[in-house]
Amino acid sequence: AQSVSQHNHHVILSEAASLELGCNYSYGGTVNLFWYVQYPGQHLQLLLKYFSGDPLVKGIKGFEAEFIKSKFSFNLRKPSVQWSDTAEYFCAVTLDTGRRALTFGSGTRLQVQP
Amino acid sequence: EPEVTQTPSHQVTQMGQEVILRCVPISNHLYFYWYRQILGQKVEFLVSFYNNEISEKSEIFDDQFSVERPDGSNFTLKIRSTKLEDSAMYFCASKGQRNTEAFFGQGTRLTVV
Numbered sequence: 495a496q497s498v499s500q501h502n503h504h505v506i507l508s509e510a511a512s513l514e515l516g517c518n519y520s521y522g523g524t525v526n527l528f529w530y531v532q533y534p535g536q537h538l539q540l541l542l543k544y545f546s547g548d549p550l551v552k553g554i555k556g557f558e559a560e561f562i563k564s565k566f567s568f569n570l571r572k573p574s575v576q577w578s579d580t581a582e583y584f585c586a587v588t589l590d591t592g593r594r595a596l597t598f599g600s601g602t603r604l605q606v607q608p
Numbered sequence: 609e610p611e612v613t614q615t616p617s618h619q620v621t622q623m624g625q626e627v628i629l630r631c632v633p634i635s636n637h638l639y640f641y642w643y644r645q646i647l648g649q650k651v652e653f654l655v656s657f658y659n660n661e662i663s664e665k666s667e668i669f670d671d672q673f674s675v676e677r678p679d680g681s682n683f684t685l686k687i688r689s690t691k692l693e694d695s696a697m698y699f700c701a702s703k704g705q706r707n708t709e710a711f712f713g714q715g716t717r718l719t720v721v
Binding site for chain 2: 526528536539540543545586590598600
């Protein structure tokens with residue numbers, strides 16, 4: 495079965511610091527990749543997605559992610575975080591065949607200090 | 609902006625009782641999902657629903673669970689006899705096409721006591 499690993503469980507950064515959150519998946523076939531964000535008390539919102547094409551995808555709020563197929567990775571980046579980026583970030587995968595529901599990573603709690 | 613809505617936002621129930629969690633997906637969407645998140649754990653897939661039938665379910669979705677789309681707009685999750693371990697945040701999601709993103713509701717926090 496496919497799985498998603500997020501290596502950083504809790505990240506604390508100061509404002510203006512750069513961010514990179516790791517995400518790796520285990521599945522050899524075609525995947526669709528997502529990053530969702532959950533702000534405190536709110537629902538899951540899509541940050542960005544990858545289906546095909548340019549492996550560097552840009553999302554909302556200055557976030558981007560790079561799909562590296564050879565590394566089975568889809569790391570999330572932001573060059574300069576803000577206090578308002580404090581949230582939980584989830585990487586997720588759907589398969590092009592078989593299970594098409596989202597398989598989520600365990601999430602990374604990002605805390606940005608002013 | 610269209611959104612997925614879930615009711616109630618918080619439900620407290622006694623162990624052994626039946627609960628129904630309700631969701632109104634985005635109106636022209638075709639694929640519907642329930643996920644749950646036990647406190648401190650990852651978001652887990654429960655069930656997907658397409659064309660008026662379950663298209664996929666996880667090992668969590670046992671005989672105690674059922675889903676329905678009774679009237680073309682609501683999408684419900686029923687837990688027949690709740691257990692303490694069913695306490696979790698339950699998220700409904702919908703999407704319009706197979707290869708698009710899912711939109712999530714605010715969640716229902718279910719507390720079984």
